């Protein structure tokens with residue numbers, strides 16, 4: 001199987017998950033329709049002011065975060081390769097009377113179907129592992145950023161990605177270093193509902209190291225402003241403990257620490273920055 005076949009399989013899985021997620025309490029679309037903001041306060045702070053700026057949201061899924069950025073005043077374009085997810089996102093934008101544009105495309109081939117540049121490119125929570133090529137991904141981000149524009153990504157930390165997310169104890173069971181071939185994992189429902197009925201049997205994920213991420217972003221000509229690491233995760237893996245207001249953290253009482261989530265912000269230099 002080449003990358004295209006793995007991506008097609010993953011696309012089918014995301015089409016199935018889109019309908020499950022649209023009905024889920026996790027995404028709670030009804031609360032978004034009533035005005036809830038799905039963005040986390042740390043990312044709102046770290047991204048900075050978006051009012052009056054154009055924002056490209058990569059891997060937007062159901063559009064919950066896209067709508068939230070639009071409500072903060074950004075002119076938003078969401079992109080996802082799942083037609084079902086994009087259909088839900090378009091409906092959510094219509095229901096909430098938010099002016100949002102959505103494109104159905106693989107991120108890595110987006111320049112073939114979308115023109116223009118943006119003040120901000122944003123992507124978050126469960127995105128990197130689905131991408132076969134971070135070098136190309138970072139080039140696409142740089143392609144769509146206007147000079148002086150800002151790129152922001154926040155996701156599961158590559159170190160946390162080596163842990164077995166279904167185990168009841170902390171266990172290192174997944175590769176860390178990048179590889180061309182993805183690793184296939186059996187699908188068990190969805191991360192929002194392990195009992196959901198899903199026909200796709202395998203999800204294909206590409207491991208990405210911190211070094212690969214940083215090198216890809218810098219190699220695309222972006223200037224990294226910060227790389228932040230957080231000791232919490234945004235989802236309830238069985239071996240983690242919920243900490244009110246923070247997320248899921250390592251069990252209390254131990255001395256050990258691990259980064260479980262990260263954020264990275266980078267800028268695209270203007271012509272003047274070269275001098």
Ligand SMILES: C[S@@+](CC[C@H](N)C(=O)[O-])C[C@H]1O[C@@H](n2cnc3c(N)ncnc32)[C@H](O)[C@@H]1O
Nearest residue numbers: 014059061080081082105106107124125126130
């Ligand atoms: C975990 S979700 C997005 C995260 C978002 N913050 C959320 O929770 O709704 C990952 C999304 O990436 C999309 N995706 C995966 N691989 C992709 C690719 N190669 N190109 C575009 N979208 C992709 C999936 O369809 C899915 O909607």
